[in-house]
Amino acid sequence: MSPRAGLTTEAVVDLALKIVDEAGAEALTLAKVADRANVAAPSLYKHVKNLAGLRRLIDLRVVQEMADALRTAATGREGAGAVEALADAYRAYLRRHPHRTNALATAPDEADTELSRATHAVAEVVFAVLRPFGFDHVQAVHATRCIRAAAHGFAGLEASGGFGRPEDVDQSFEVLKSMLVQGLTNYAEKP
Amino acid sequence: MSPRAGLTTEAVVDLALKIVDEAGAEALTLAKVADRANVAAPSLYKHVKNLAGLRRLIDLRVVQEMADALRTAATGREGAGAVEALADAYRAYLRRHPHRTNALATAPDEADTELSRATHAVAEVVFAVLRPFGFDHVQAVHATRCIRAAAHGFAGLEASGGFGRPEDVDQSFEVLKSMLVQGLTNYAEKP
DNA sequence: CGCCTCAAGCTAAGACCATTAGCTTTAAAG
DNA sequence: CTTTAAAGCTAATGGTCTTAGCTTGAGGCG
Numbered sequence: 241m242s243p244r245a246g247l248t249t250e251a252v253v254d255l256a257l258k259i260v261d262e263a264g265a266e267a268l269t270l271a272k273v274a275d276r277a278n279v280a281a282p283s284l285y286k287h288v289k290n291l292a293g294l295r296r297l298i299d300l301r302v303v304q305e306m307a308d309a310l311r312t313a314a315t316g317r318e319g320a321g322a323v324e325a326l327a328d329a330y331r332a333y334l335r336r337h338p339h340r341t342n343a344l345a346t347a348p349d350e351a352d353t354e355l356s357r358a359t360h361a362v363a364e365v366v367f368a369v370l371r372p373f374g375f376d377h378v379q380a381v382h383a384t385r386c387i388r389a390a391a392h393g394f395a396g397l398e399a400s401g402g403f404g405r406p407e408d409v410d411q412s413f414e415v416l417k418s419m420l421v422q423g424l425t426n427y428a429e430k431p
Numbered sequence: 432m433s434p435r436a437g438l439t440t441e442a443v444v445d446l447a448l449k450i451v452d453e454a455g456a457e458a459l460t461l462a463k464v465a466d467r468a469n470v471a472a473p474s475l476y477k478h479v480k481n482l483a484g485l486r487r488l489i490d491l492r493v494v495q496e497m498a499d500a501l502r503t504a505a506t507g508r509e510g511a512g513a514v515e516a517l518a519d520a521y522r523a524y525l526r527r528h529p530h531r532t533n534a535l536a537t538a539p540d541e542a543d544t545e546l547s548r549a550t551h552a553v554a555e556v557v558f559a560v561l562r563p564f565g566f567d568h569v570q571a572v573h574a575t576r577c578i579r580a581a582a583h584g585f586a587g588l589e590a591s592g593g594f595g596r597p598e599d600v601d602q603s604f605e606v607l608k609s610m611l612v613q614g615l616t617n618y619a620e621k622p
Numbered sequence: 623c624g625c626c627t628c629a630a631g632c633t634a635a636g637a638c639c640a641t642t643a644g645c646t647t648t649a650a651a652g
Numbered sequence: 653c654t655t656t657a658a659a660g661c662t663a664a665t666g667g668t669c670t671t672a673g674c675t676t677g678a679g680g681c682g
Contacts, residue, residue, distance in 0.1 A: 246659070247659080266457075269638090269639065279659095279660075279661095280660075281641090282640090282643095282660090282661075283659070283660050285640095285641075286658075286660075290641070291640065291641090341536075345588055346593070347591055348592070378602075382606040385594060385600075386585075388593075389585035392587070392588060393579070393580035393583045394584065400536045400537065400538055402537070402539075412577065415573040415576075415614075416577045419577060419611065419615075419617075420614075422613065422617060423606075423609070423613060426610075426613060427609075437631080438631095461668080462668065462669085470631075471632060473632075473633085474630070477631075478630090482670090
């Protein structure tokens with residue numbers, strides 16, 4: 241290994257993500273990460289460019305995890321069931337990690353090929369699920385945006401406590417999903 | 432008036448909102464506000480509790496403005512047209528002020544009656560628009576959440592540049608709106 | 623007209639934080 | 653055993669929020 245065999249970039253991101261999950265994205269600070277790593281703050285710069293770079297790595301991790309979660313949810317399903325599974329998975333992920341919402345709304349940023357690739361991977365999963373609906377390319381783009389908007393909007397609002405009391409939020413989501421599925425079916429028939 | 436007849440809380444919020452609109456919510460700093468106000472940073476504490484308090488005032492302002500915008504958009508319309516008008520207004524507001532997205536996703540926070548009242552006012556507008564659909568109370572709650580999720584999700588993703596190229600984003604939004612209207616109509620008929 | 627009050631401003635200071643520069647150590651390679 | 657380079661360190665700078673306590677000036681009151 242390396243001297244003192246301590247940190248790695250991965251470990252730093254792990255610790256940072258823990259802080260984000262516990263206290264929110266705004267609470268992330270290099271000083272806190274350094275504390276948890278039993279390391280002086282400047283030492284982190286050996287593993288991470290700076291705070292912005294760490295944030296980017298977190299975004300990347302989150303987007304990749306979401307892509308995985310959606311892929312897993314979609315496998316073995318098709319059509320309406322697959323769309324609902326995607327929506328459920330998106331919401332479930334943000335329920336487990338409410339403070340990661342913003343990481344999923346970041347702009348792709350042309351120059352950052354790695355992050356761009358990751359966000360593209362998410363879109364690819366949705367695209368694949370949409371295949372049996374028989375959309376042309378442009379229609380598929382519209383449909384993907386609708387699915388993403390609905391899922392991200394609902395899950396994001398729920399994650400930030402945006403819904404007053406959480407009594408029948410599940411029910412609300414069922415309604416949203418059925419609207420989505422009906423809408424997609426209808427859009428496939430008569431665009 | 433008061434000595435030096437300079438600032439007011441309103442003026443501080445105005446300046447702060449300008450900074451948010453220009454550079455994003457994370458870029459808001461008391462030091463920058465003080466600069467623009469030609470005042471030393473500690474002087475701001477005469478008009479604002481602290482940075483968190485200023486952020487809260489910004490959120491309040493944004494939510495109130497959104498409620499106004501939605502109310503204006505809904506007046507004189509009914510049913511499907513009114514729902515589409517709400518969605519358009521929501522999106523238009525976030526297009527004009529992309530960096531205000533998060534202010535519209537904040538939790539009501541029981542203790543803060545003023546902010547709670549403001550967010551409640553937004554919901555009231557949607558509720559009123561939903562009246563002619565004939566939903567019972569629970570259904571109206573679900574429907575309101577769906578509308579909010581769709582509008583906020585789409586507008587928020589668009590505002591943060593979440594959609595790759597902005598070619599036919601208008602078209603995508605048309606699709607989303609028609610899904611929403613169809614979904615609501617359908618939900619009203621057979622819940 | 624002159625004085626008093628008190629809100630609005632100020633400076634000074636402390637506690638964090640990010641970041642850079644440059645040094646020290648230590649694990650691994652030869 | 654020696655070398656080397658990565659991983660850690662301390663010191664220092666500049667920025668931030670925030671509190672404490674002082675100064676000043678505009679408006680009210682005699």
